[in-house]
Amino acid sequence: MALAGFRDLRFQTNLAGARALTDGAYDFRGISPTTPLSSLNLNWTEEQLPERIRTKHVHRLHPYLGKFVPQLVEVFLRKIEPQKVCDPFCGSGTTLVEANALDIPAVGADISEFNCLLSKVKTAHYNLPKLEKELKSVLAKTDSAVNSSKQFQTQSDYLNCWFGHKALRQLLAYRTLLKDYEYSDAMKVILSRAARSSRLTTHFDLDFPKKPQTTPYYCHKHRRICKPTDDAMAFLSRYTGDTIKRIKEFSKIQTRAPVRVICGDSSSLRFPEFDAIITSPPYFGLIDYHEQHRYAYELLGLNDKADLEIGSAKKGKSKPALQQYLSDISRVFKNARKSLSDDGTVVIVVHDKSELFEELASKSGYYLEAKLSRSVNRRTGMRKTDFLEDVLVWRPA
Ligand SMILES: C[S@@+](CC[C@H](N)C(=O)[O-])C[C@H]1O[C@@H](n2cnc3c(N)ncnc32)[C@H](O)[C@@H]1O
Structure with a gap:
């Protein structure tokens, strides 16, 4: 689907817009493919986007460390209007839930069986x-x-x-x-x-x-x-x-758009075709995604595939670990490219302070079309400090 307004943009997203946003103004229905990227406000403060809104309905069925903000996904789904979206690191299913609410078919994959269970339970239909x-x-x-x-x-x-x-x-x-x-x-x-x-x-x-x-x-x-x-x-x-x-x-906003969750290694599994990716990859050496839900693996007898987890904290932060991380992330995006349409769009939310993703685009068969940074100052708990998060927009090369 044609996408307007992404070309050669590198900027911090609309801070004035952030200040103007008042409580209850997280209504993104006005965003469409013609909305200029520069007019998007992605810099919500804790007051503007409080935890209860970020964890609305099924987004808080179970705690999950490393989840991205559903509102960010909604903004980009409205901006791109894909026919089908993929999240190769679907985690707790944020992209899949938001896509379904907008009647967009979605496919997600994750190496963690527990995360796949969570994504399935969130997006299932119930009597x-x-x-x-x-x-x-x-x-x-x-x-x-x-x-x-x-x-x-x-x-x-x-x-x-x-x-x-x-x-x-x-x-x-x-x-x-x-x-x-x-x-x-x-x-x-x-x-x-x-x-x-x-x-x-x-x-x-x-x-x-x-x-x-x-x-x-x-x-x-x-x-x-x-x-x-x-x-x-x-x-x-x-x-x-x-x-x-x-x-x-x-269930009040759920649609019949299909959601598929694949449990496996996204660098090698076969994805169905899609025209957009919206994802947040595991950050280098930060979190052990299996380990954070160890109790679930033990109680439910789930298969532990932590060795295939990319960038896990337990693999460390050494130089060889970094090389391995970059190569593994690149393999996932190369693999996903096989199922992405030639005019497709990739949106990657990442805290890339070492600019590791700059080279990854070309190595994986894409080019960087836009890089936005958004100010994150609404975190609670362990992560109180402010930082800039990047939203990278890639296109197939
Ligand atoms: C930053 S989290 C994604 C969080 C997600 N955006 C959400 O909102 O819940 C990264 C995810 O990548 C998954 N992952 C790590 N290595 C993987 C691999 N080889 N294949 C598929 N998923 C993998 C982890 O299990 C983790 O759930």
Whole structure:
């Protein structure tokens, strides 16, 4: 599809626009392929785009470190109007959810089985009364099972070490029972989310806790003494309600546009044809995407393909690791090029402070058409500092 306004642009996106944006003004329906790139405002502040809006409906079915902002995806989907969009690093499914809401067919791939499960659960269609009935039923059955004399045990050292006895019994009971239901995938996500919250960790280190916290501790988040939890039931119950609410909310804007999620290595798998890519690749040496959901891999028995994860933190930041990272990222974009139409568009959101992506375009069969930087100053938690994020627009060479 023809794309106006991308040629040779290198600039910081509309800061004046950012200041003018008021609460509730994240309505991007006015953006179309003729909207000049220079008029886009991508510099939302925390007040303008608060967390509850960035994590609207299914975007917050489960925590995920490294997610991009759905509003950014929406802006570019409206600007490009693709026939079909691909995200070769689909992660928690942000591109797929936003594309579906705009009636655009989408395909996403990820090496992490848990991330693929999350993307599928977010974009699936549900019979809502049945979903609600099933999710409440498995919860009630879990409650009865844990109060009976039934045995629930696991050989997993990880699970036995990271959960209190009672919490683990509740999680294992839920895991046993979910197999009997049609919507067991949604249950797996609830189970994982409850497991994440009921691990023996401090409240301020939920992303990558180093060792189990078995005794009371001073909590930097709540500024008081907190105790590690031994109860998963409260979380299972809370997340059941929250999941039903979020899926119902998304169903109001969900369309019948097909969404396909492929679990595999994007440097070698075969993609169907598409005319746009909107993606955010793994950053070099920053995050271990499998490890951040270790509890889910252990509880759900998912296949661990962390060795194929590009740029993972555990591969380090050495020079050879950097060369490997650049070569792996390039292989993904080369592979995706085979399925991208010749007039297609690639949008890459990346924090490229070392300008690693400058050379990658030509090495992978593309040229850089535009580079936008946007100011990110709305992060919370670990990442409070402001920084400039790049949005690269590539075209097939
Ligand atoms: C920055 S995250 C993407 C986040 C996504 N934009 C979202 O909003 O959830 C990068 C993703 O790339 C995935 N990944 C890493 N190596 C991969 C590979 N070889 N093939 C496919 N996906 C890979 C990781 O598992 C991770 O989910």
